[in-house]
Amino acid sequence: EAGVAQSPRYKIIEKRQSVAFWCNPISGHATLYWYQQILGQGPKLLIQFQNNGVVDDSQLPKDRFSAERLKGVDSTLKIQPAKLEDSAVYLCASSLVFRGGGTDTQYFGPGTRLTVL
């Protein structure tokens, strides 16, 4: 079974530029998550999708970050304009189902390492 795919693996941009990340979840997984992992810290949830609908985006800085999941499969996360503090690894994860009374195993992709200069 193929895992979660992400691209690009690395990206270097200047501050105030735009950047986009792509994620393809495990086949059949209805739930997709985007996390931000700053160096030396644990992952922090940015947004969660159930199929193509947003379940939770309370931690997403909506003035500069946006995400979409068209057709309930692939997803893109965009930052516009980027700031120095956005330097981090952006992880995508997916899980099979969404259970309101609990949680299902989340499988992570390799991440995209973003450096903002």
Place this chain on the structure above:
Amino acid sequence: GENVEQHPSTLSVQEGDSAVIKCTYSDSASNYFPWYKQELGKGPQLIIDIRSNVGEKKDQRIAVTLNKTAKHFSLHITETQPEDSAVYFCAANLDSSYKLIFGSGTRLLVRP
């Protein structure tokens, strides 16, 4: 807000020895506690998880214990091997939901 504290931040053990990593959580409604291993340049990989209806779970050299009263859980790795060297993260779900709160990580080094 709710948080998960993880200790120690770094741990160095001799090959063959045991390693123990401890986490405490603040949300009494948490009922799912996964542990992830993250190697350099890779995403976190689930190694074991436990739900609140059990106190202990074991998978070969890895075990997790949960004390709901004290709100802490621990990862135990026995007979450590150099390939166990990585960063380990604990997590707890927020308010019995899907949302995971991660600890700050433990860098484990197994010396040959």
